[in-house]
Amino acid sequence: MMPDLGKYADAVLSSYAVSIVLIIAMVAVSVLRARKVRAQLDEVEARSRRNG
């Protein structure tokens, strides 16, 4: 199934590896920060409601 990349296999595979790792890292960081900030805001809002 893997195409024959010939003498340029290293270049092609490393391009895909670098790009895919960077894209996954960017998505993961964005999702994790979104969750963290959302939870923190919920906590602060609940506290400020309690304190009036």
Next chain:
Amino acid sequence: MASLWEYANPKKFIQTTDRLLPWLSVLAAITLVIGLIWGFFFTPDDFRQGSTVKIIYLHVPSALMAINAWLMMLVASLVWIVRRHHVSALAARAAAPVGAVMTVIALATGAIWGEPMWGTWWAWDPRLTSFLILFLFYLGYIALWAAIENDDTAADLTSVLCLVGSVFALLSRYAVNFWNQGLHQGASLSLDKEKNVADVFYHPLLFCIAGFVLLFIALVFLRTQTEIRARRMRALLARERLG
């Protein structure tokens, strides 16, 4: 139809993007996976560049997004300067790291592609150099937001930086047309069929470009929501400290 300015209301923006985000994310993932699998597994080698032509499916979309992310930040910054809508300033802030990553992907895949084709990883070619400067502008923009505590002051200063950096965003797009002495070829995509890449490469490339655009929009929506929430949290914490 709702006015565009309604989305300047943070609550309305979060409500609307919350509904759109799952669809956008799934569509981005599907389009990107189809484009990359099609390009990597089911396209032939180029008669001159061999299998390195497969790098086009990452290099061209990421370079396109690196430039267009900055232009989106420019529009958002202008909206902030003119109308003082916080959501637009925060959207520009949210887009910057995504644009920076796109620039890194474009620079890295370009260097990896350049080595076997040009015999060098890097050359001080007009397009490559303007892209490197664009990347430095991204870093400066992100650092400036992080360095200033007051959100409005940060939005003002970063908007000015964005205006200045737009020169390099446009230069990185058109540098090959201004100066012909560089190593980098002209645009891979053109309305002129003669100058465009062959159809066998063009169709999967369109999928990859669509995938990168959708991914960018989804990430900017998510990150803008986060910036809106972070801003509200800072405001509440400041009120707590005062009270």
